[in-house]
Amino acid sequence: MTPQLRTKIDELIALDNQRRSEDAEKYPDGILIDFGSPESLALLDDILHGEKSPVITALEKLSKDELVYVTALMWFGRGDGVAEPGATFDFVLDHAKSQFGDGSILYVGEKPLGYYLPRGLKRLGIN
Numbered sequence: 001m002t003p004q005l006r007t008k009i010d011e012l013i014a015l016d017n018q019r020r021s022e023d024a025e026k027y028p029d030g031i032l033i034d035f036g037s038p039e040s041l042a043l044l045d046d047i048l049h050g051e052k053s054p055v056i057t058a059l060e061k062l063s064k065d066e067l068v069y070v071t072a073l074m075w076f077g078r079g080d081g082v083a084e085p086g087a088t089f090d091f092v093l094d095h096a097k098s099q100f101g102d103g104s105i106l107y108v109g110e111k112p113l114g115y116y117l118p119r120g121l122k123r124l125g126i127n
Contacts, residue, residue: 001126005066008058009117012070015054016114056109064100070117071108072096077120089124 001009052060059067072093075083083092121127 001069005069006126008062008066009070009073009121012055012058013114013117015058016112016117019053019055020112020114053109055113056105059105059109067104067108068096068100069093070113071100071104073120073124074108074111074113074116075120076123077116077118079119079123 059070062070072083072089072095075081075096076087076089076092077083079085082095
C-alpha cells in the first residue's frame with residue numbers, strides 16, 4: 001500500500017464515519033419510514049435527486065487498482081466469506097480483482113467503511 005493510498009483510505013474512513021453520524025442524527029430510530037408518507041417521499045427525492053455522498057465521490061476518484069484494494073481491504077476487515085479467518089490478504093485481493101465491475105463503486109460505497117476498513121488494516125498489522 002502506498003502512502004497516497006493510505007491517505008485515501010483514511011479519508012474514506014473519516015467520510016463514512018461522518019455520514020453515519022449525520023444519518024444517526026437524521027434518523028435516530030433508523031430509517032423506519034412508512035411507505036407513502038411525506039418522510040418517505042422526501043427520502044426518495046433525496047436519493048434520486050440529491051447530491052452524491054462524499055464517500056461515493058471519494059471512491060470515484062480512486063483508480064481501478066485502488067478501488068480493488070479498498071474492496072479487498074473492506075472484505076478482509078469484514079472477515080467472512082472469501083475473507084474468513086485463515087484467508088490471506090493476497091487471496092482476497094485476487095478475488096476482488098476477479099469480481100471488479102461497473103457496480104463496484106456503489107457496492108463499496110454502501111458498506112460501513114468506517115468500521116470494515118480499520119478492521120482490515122488491523123488484521124494486516126497496519127495501524
